[in-house]
Amino acid sequence: MKIAITSSGNELTAAVDQRFGRAAMFILYDIESGEFEVFDNKQNLNATQGAGIQAAQKVFNMGAEALITGHCGPKAFAALSAAGVKIYCGATGTIESAITRYKEGGLTVSTGADVEGHWV
Amino acid sequence: MKIAIASGKGGTGKTTLSVNIAQAIDSPLVLLDCDVEEPNSRLFLNTEYVGEEVVSTLIPEVDTEKCNGCGECARFCQYNAIVTFGTKPLVFPEMCHGCGGCAKLCPQGAISEIEHRIGSITQYKAGKITLYQGCIDVGVSMAPPLIRELKKKIPDDQLVIMDAPPGTTCPVVTTLGEVDYVVLVTEPTPFGLNDLALAVDMVRALGLPFGVIINRVGIGDDRINLYCERENIPVLLEIPNDRAVAEAYSRGESIVESVEGYRELFAGVMEKVEEEYRGAGK
Numbered sequence: 195m196k197i198a199i200t201s202s203g204n205e206l207t208a209a210v211d212q213r214f215g216r217a218a219m220f221i222l223y224d225i226e227s228g229e230f231e232v233f234d235n236k237q238n239l240n241a242t243q244g245a246g247i248q249a250a251q252k253v254f255n256m257g258a259e260a261l262i263t264g265h266c267g268p269k270a271f272a273a274l275s276a277a278g279v280k281i282y283c284g285a286t287g288t289i290e291s292a293i294t295r296y297k298e299g300g301l302t303v304s305t306g307a308d309v310e311g312h313w314v
Numbered sequence: 315m316k317i318a319i320a321s322g323k324g325g326t327g328k329t330t331l332s333v334n335i336a337q338a339i340d341s342p343l344v345l346l347d348c349d350v351e352e353p354n355s356r357l358f359l360n361t362e363y364v365g366e367e368v369v370s371t372l373i374p375e376v377d378t379e380k381c382n383g384c385g386e387c388a389r390f391c392q393y394n395a396i397v398t399f400g401t402k403p404l405v406f407p408e409m410c411h412g413c414g415g416c417a418k419l420c421p422q423g424a425i426s427e428i429e430h431r432i433g434s435i436t437q438y439k440a441g442k443i444t445l446y447q448g449c450i451d452v453g454v455s456m457a458p459p460l461i462r463e464l465k466k467k468i469p470d471d472q473l474v475i476m477d478a479p480p481g482t483t484c485p486v487v488t489t490l491g492e493v494d495y496v497v498l499v500t501e502p503t504p505f506g507l508n509d510l511a512l513a514v515d516m517v518r519a520l521g522l523p524f525g526v527i528i529n530r531v532g533i534g535d536d537r538i539n540l541y542c543e544r545e546n547i548p549v550l551l552e553i554p555n556d557r558a559v560a561e562a563y564s565r566g567e568s569i570v571e572s573v574e575g576y577r578e579l580f581a582g583v584m585e586k587v588e589e590e591y592r593g594a595g596k
Contacts (some may be wrong), residue, residue: 219368228383243409244406244409247394247397251388251397251399252396272406273397274398276397276401277399278399
């Protein structure tokens with residue numbers, strides 16, 4: 195199973211990017227093999243609107259079944275839910291520590307958006 | 315004749331000029347408040363309500379019985395207003411530009427278009443001024459469709475003054491389309507000049523004749539005059555930074571009616587504009 199994490203850098207030691215739609219990049223982590231891929235999010239960073247929706251499509255197309263991020267707005271949440279991607283908001287610290295918490299069951303599935311759109 | 319009062323920078327006096335030029339003219343005219351995100355021309359006029367109409371755009375509605383989840387609609391939409399994940403599409407009305415492409419493209423004929431309210435146009439009367447005020451609903455970000463509806467109120471036989479939104483983005487370009495002359499209002503400050511230059515680039519790209527009015531002369535320096543001289547742009551008027559004007563403004567009064575000497579000043583602007591317009595070979 196693969197999970198996507200919003201990241202501020204391209205290593206597992208990078209911090210979790212608190213934004214979803216406008217995250218610097220996404221790390222796609224394979225739970226079974228421990229391998230990961232990095233996807234940049236430049237296109238969405240510069241979008242005036244719809245970054246969350248587009249990022250949701252991107253995460254879905256990567257083949258992620260779950261997303262770990264800091265915060266998630268209403269449109270992104272609706273899109274990710276429709277895509278069947280589980281959302282875990284409220285992650286902080288490094289990508290590594292977020293993955294560890296996820297594996298230990300320390301993250302809970304979000305049931306709704308936790309911020310308004312354009313919150314930063 | 316259709317004149318738009320625009321600016322780069324916000325707060326330089328677009329509304330003040332629109333309202334006061336309108337009041338300084340003796341003949342009947344139409345005033346369009348195109349700053350639909352915060353229309354405020356009416357604050358400075360004693361208006362009588364005439365009527366209101368709702369403005370809507372068309373958004374897609376998906377017949378889930380007919381839809382087979384092919385995703386053609388989502389691939390077409392540049393604005394992410396309709397998205398699919400190998401499933402039935404999800405519609406985000408606030409992202410939709412109303413182009414209708416998804417409905418035309420759908421191989422299953424599963425998409426129809428329905429009306430989605432974005433705002434309203436209210437008509438008022440203030441003496442010889444007919445005011446149409448566009449007002450976008452809270453949370454709606456798409457001003458151009460509302461401005462296009464508002465511009466349908468433009469009569470053929472009367473002078474029209476349009477109070478434009480600030481900046482140089484889509485709502486402004488929509489407002490300026492097909493006007494006869496653009497008045498750019500600015501202030502003699504670094505910020506004023508920076509944004510004026512952006513607005514000048516915009517009106518030049520649109521190929522419209524234009525002139526500049528410098529408001530609140532005295533708060534800065536002569537950088538606007540020097541710029542206009544260099545760029546060969548006519549300065550139509552310089553309005554001094556006058557406390558009496560600020561006081562009238564803060565009471566919601568028009569300057570031509572409250573402060574002596576200004577009626578002639580604003581009436582003179584129209585003469586200047588007509589002169590420049592004719593000079594531009596129109």
